Amino acid sequence: MRILLVEDAVSLRRPVVKALKASGFAVDETGDGAEGYWMACEHEYDVILLDIMLPGMDGHEILKKLRADGDETPVLFLTAKDTIEDRVTGLRLGADDYLVKSFAIEELIARVEALGRRRYQKSTPVLKVADLELDSSAKRAVRGGTELKLPAQLFSLLEFLMLRAGEVVSRTDIEKHIYDEQANPMSNVVDTAVCALRRAIKTPESDAPLIHTRRGMGYVISEPGK
Amino acid sequence: MISIRAHLLATLLPAFVFISAAASFGFYFSTKAELEARQDKQLAGIAVDLRFATPPGGGRDGTRNQFQEHDSKRPREDFRETPGRKTGGSMRFSEMLLTNLPSNVYCEIWAGDHEVHLKTDNLQDSSITLPAEIGDNPEFYDTVLADGTPLRAWASRLPLSRDARRPQVILAVSRLGVDETLARLGRNLVGGGLAICLLLSLLLIFTLRITLRPLQKLGEQAAAMDAESLHERFPEKSAPADIRPIVERLNSLMAKLEESFARERRFSGDLAHELRTPLAAIRTTSEVAVKWPDQASAEDFKEILQIASGLQQTLDSLLLLARMESAAEKQNPETVSSAALVEECIALHAARAAERQIQLEADLATGAALQTDPRMLRIIISNLIGNAVEYAPEGSTVFLKTTGSQTIFQCRNDAPELSAEDTAHLFERMWRKDGARTESGHAGLGLSIARACADALGLDLSAALNEHRQLYITLHS
Numbered sequence: 174m175r176i177l178l179v180e181d182a183v184s185l186r187r188p189v190v191k192a193l194k195a196s197g198f199a200v201d202e203t204g205d206g207a208e209g210y211w212m213a214c215e216h217e218y219d220v221i222l223l224d225i226m227l228p229g230m231d232g233h234e235i236l237k238k239l240r241a242d243g244d245e246t247p248v249l250f251l252t253a254k255d256t257i258e259d260r261v262t263g264l265r266l267g268a269d270d271y272l273v274k275s276f277a278i279e280e281l282i283a284r285v286e287a288l289g290r291r292r293y294q295k296s297t298p299v300l301k302v303a304d305l306e307l308d309s310s311a312k313r314a315v316r317g318g319t320e321l322k323l324p325a326q327l328f329s330l331l332e333f334l335m336l337r338a339g340e341v342v343s344r345t346d347i348e349k350h351i352y353d354e355q356a357n358p359m360s361n362v363v364d365t366a367v368c369a370l371r372r373a374i375k376t377p378e379s380d381a382p383l384i385h386t387r388r389g390m391g392y393v394i395s396e397p398g399k
Numbered sequence: 400m401i402s403i404r405a406h407l408l409a410t411l412l413p414a415f416v417f418i419s420a421a422a423s424f425g426f427y428f429s430t431k432a433e434l435e436a437r438q439d440k441q442l443a444g445i446a447v448d449l450r451f452a453t454p455p456g457g458g459r460d461g462t463r464n465q466f467q468e469h470d471s472k473r474p475r476e477d478f479r480e481t482p483g484r485k486t487g488g489s490m491r492f493s494e495m496l497l498t499n500l501p502s503n504v505y506c507e508i509w510a511g512d513h514e515v516h517l518k519t520d521n522l523q524d525s526s527i528t529l530p531a532e533i534g535d536n537p538e539f540y541d542t543v544l545a546d547g548t549p550l551r552a553w554a555s556r557l558p559l560s561r562d563a564r565r566p567q568v569i570l571a572v573s574r575l576g577v578d579e580t581l582a583r584l585g586r587n588l589v590g591g592g593l594a595i596c597l598l599l600s601l602l603l604i605f606t607l608r609i610t611l612r613p614l615q616k617l618g619e620q621a622a623a624m625d626a627e628s629l630h631e632r633f634p635e636k637s638a639p640a641d642i643r644p645i646v647e648r649l650n651s652l653m654a655k656l657e658e659s660f661a662r663e664r665r666f667s668g669d670l671a672h673e674l675r676t677p678l679a680a681i682r683t684t685s686e687v688a689v690k691w692p693d694q695a696s697a698e699d700f701k702e703i704l705q706i707a708s709g710l711q712q713t714l715d716s717l718l719l720l721a722r723m724e725s726a727a728e729k730q731n732p733e734t735v736s737s738a739a740l741v742e743e744c745i746a747l748h749a750a751r752a753a754e755r756q757i758q759l760e761a762d763l764a765t766g767a768a769l770q771t772d773p774r775m776l777r778i779i780i781s782n783l784i785g786n787a788v789e790y791a792p793e794g795s796t797v798f799l800k801t802t803g804s805q806t807i808f809q810c811r812n813d814a815p816e817l818s819a820e821d822t823a824h825l826f827e828r829m830w831r832k833d834g835a836r837t838e839s840g841h842a843g844l845g846l847s848i849a850r851a852c853a854d855a856l857g858l859d860l861s862a863a864l865n866e867h868r869q870l871y872i873t874l875h876s
Contacts, residue, residue: 184680184706188687188699195691226672228833253675254668275679278686 174219174289174329175199175350179209179235180251181227185274189222189251192278197312197325197332198285199353206230213239217349218246220288222281225252225263233266240267247288251281286310293336300335303396304379307335317379326351327370334370334384334394343391367392403614404607415599423588430584434577435551439539442553442570445504446537449568505550505571527569530554541574549574613639617646629657662827669829673713673842677706716844719778720828723851730772730856737780737801737808738763740773744781745799752788758796759784767803769876775852779860780808782845783872787812789841790832807858807874814870822862822870826850846872 176193180186181204193200201216203209207229213221221239225232236248249270250263260271269291270284286298286309298310304317309332314321323331329351334342344363351366371384381397401409500506500519507518507527518526525545530538537555544550552571620633632653638646681703688695745759752759787797791812798811816832824830831843853860859875 182676182680184702185676185683187702188680188683191691191694192683192687195687195694253672253679255671256664256668259668274675275682278683278690 174285174333175201175216175353176285177209177212177216177218177221178202179206179212179222179227179232180204180224182224189278189281192282193285195325196282197329199329199351201353204228206232206235210235210238213244213246214242219292219350220285221246221248222251222285223248223268225250225254225259233262236263236266236268247292249284249288251276283310290336295336300332300338302335302338302383302394303381305335305374305383307332314374316374316376319376319378321374321376323370323373327366327373330366330370331374331394334392337394339393339395341387341391341393346391404611407607408603411603412596412600415603416596419592419596419599423592427581427585427588431577431581434580438551438572438574438577439553441572442504442539442551443537445500445570446553446555446568449570500570503572505544505552505569505573507569509567509569527552527571529567529569533567542571549578551577613637614642617642617649621649624653626660629653629660665830666828669831669843670717673829674710677710680706713842713844716842716848720844720848720851723775723848723855730775732770733773734768735771735773735776736765736768737776738765738767740777741780741784741799741801741808744777744784747781748784748788751785752797755788755791756794757788757791759788759799760796761799763799763801764803767801769807771856771858775856776807779849779852779856779858779874782849783808783810783874786810786845786849786872787870790814805876807876809871809873811869811871813868814864815868817864817868817870819864822864825862825872826860 174197176198178186178189178193178200180189180202183204186202186204190200190202201212201218203212204227206227209223209227210230213235223232223235227235230238232250232252236250239246239248247269248267249272250268251272251274252259252263253274255273263271269288272281272284290298290309298308300307300309305314306316307314307328312328314323314328314331330347333347333350347363347366352362367384367386371382374383383397384392384394386392502521505519505522505527507522509529522544527544527550528542530540533554533556535556537553540552540554542550542552550571551574552569554567554569556567617633617638620631624631632650633646635643635646635650684699684703688699741761741763745761749759784797784799787810791797792815795813798809800809800811801807802809821832826846826849828847829843830847831841850860853874861873861875863871863873865871
């Protein structure tokens with residue numbers, strides 16, 4: 174999943190980005206409100222994390238503009254303002270969640286995951302395709318009883334495909350959601366990653382192919398033979 | 400606590416009842432007096448007729464006797480002589496008197512001392528009670544006949560020169576009509592009085608309710624006010640003139656309270672930001688280092704150290720401000736040279752000024768001295784210079800001045816981003832022009848501390864912005 178973090182306090186932004194990346198998210202970051210709004214308009218994010226007091230344009234304003242533009246990306250406010258009034262204002266403007274500083278990083282990651290799932294209408298963190306199970310909360314993937322060892326990026330790719338199980342996912346979509354701005358992936362990077370993922374989800378007990386190529390369109394994950 | 404309405408009702412209702420009762424009594428007794436006077440006048444009139452009546456054979460002036468003219472008015476049979484009484488010439492004259500009386504008049508005549516007793520027929524066997532003594536002056540009195548008929552009576556001796564025994568005459572008329580009229584009037588007055596009292600009470604209650612409604616409404620509105628409704632105001636236009644000054648005053652107080660709450664709310668929000676953001680940074684950096692040790696580096700620890708120092712500075716400033724504001728700081732006045740103090744403070748900020756290429760230009764009156772607490776004055780001057788060095792544009796000049804007059808110290812610097820409205824907020828706790836409160840190492844407490852110290856020393860610290868966007872902060876005695 175691709176996340177946008179708009180937070181002006183560098184001292185906080187840096188460790189949050191580290192934690193999100195370590196959890197397998199692709200993260201874009203900025204400390205300026207106006208730039209954050211521009212990035213949210215330019216890219217497709219799964220979740221946006223917004224501070225309220227920001228230079229350039231405050232968090233409320235960014236959210237208001239995004240919703241006015243028809244952008245329904247889940248937004249989580251990350252702020253020091255903790256009064257009921259502040260929370261209500263944020264939620265009424267269309268925010269999906271609210272987290273007061275200081276917070277436990279685990280909680281932030283869990284909330285980001287929950288918002289990401291909500292985007293794909295999934296209420297449970299456990300995704301299942303045939304005998305392949307992925308727990309996005311525990312960051313665990315199991316196939317036929319065998320736990321798979323997946324690097325963070327492959328895990329994210331698998332999660333993204335499983336969130337849209339049965340649907341064809343284009344290379345562009347994968348690029349947008351799995352790689353952040355800095356990565357600047359080439360198209361064959363996606364193919365290579367999918368190839369690596371196919372190998373990684375094969376176990377001695379279960380090696381039926383689950384990821385199928387739809388030529389000229391993209392990839393789809395589904396039960397064998399479907 | 401008694402309400403105004405209850406108080407007015409408790410005062411006005413008994414007053415209405417008293418006034419109604421007094422008016423009723425007054426009317427009753429004046430009517431009674433009037434009716435009795437009328438009866439007395441009637442009796443006196445009859446008595447006058449009797450006095451002017453002449454004895455048989457001609458009047459004193461030789462004219463015909465009025466009784467003779469009216470002989471036919473009452474037949475002789477109307478008069479009864481008390482059995483056993485003697486009759487004489489004078490008696491016949493008295494009889495003549497009786498014949499001319501109107502039929503509703505009771506009359507008794509006594510010749511001498513109870514020797515002759517004549518009375519009108521309507522008295523039958525009854526007698527009119529005599530007063531204790533009858534003199535030449537007529538006496539009016541109330542009495543009752545044996546059959547219970549109330550009478551208004553007149554008694555006197557007839558001034559007849561020929562009649563040596565001076566007959567005593569008692570005239571009376573029935574009081575029945577008068578008493579009935581008075582009883583009816585009394586009933587009407589009591590009933591009418593009660594009805595008027597009731598109507599007045601209802602009118603009073605209704606009027607008070609209508610009149611006091613604005614006051615009641617004001618009270619209800621005031622009772623409903625809380626911290627969340629400070630933006631609301633009491634309606635001034637619709638308020639009656641009597642309570643308008645109260646409403647205006649309340650609205651003015653509400654505006655001040657709202658401003659004060661807004662300032663406190665802003666301060667709480669700013670304080671939360673100043674404390675929570677660095678705390679969150681420390682916590683998150685530490686958590687990431689614990690959870691993903693491979694991601695941790697020495698830079699993280701350096702960062703944590705830096706943030707902790709900033710937090711420490713903010714907390715120290717807040718504590719200093721709290722101490723100054725509560726005036727807990729004891730003053731130790733000494734003779735202080737303001738110029739020396741300013742030079743000392745310039746030295747403190749020289750490094751930061753050099754870093755930002757700020758020129759500090761001082762115009763100091765070296766002889767100027769004042770009696771004050773040097774420690775607190777140093778805090779003021781140091782914070783003012785520190786603020787100017789931090790916020791003046793890079794490469795600009797900050798002008799510092801001390802004088803021997805009322806202006807103890809003045810700091811002037813370019814402030815292109817400030818507006819005239821901002822000068823009102825400059826001394827507010829944690830106020831920063833940058834609403835986003837971007838990390839800068841300054842919490843925005845310096846000028847608040849300077850103001851609190853000035854207040855504690857009894858000095859005046861004010862800020863003004865001139866047309867060239869130069870900020871003047873001046874410390875006056």
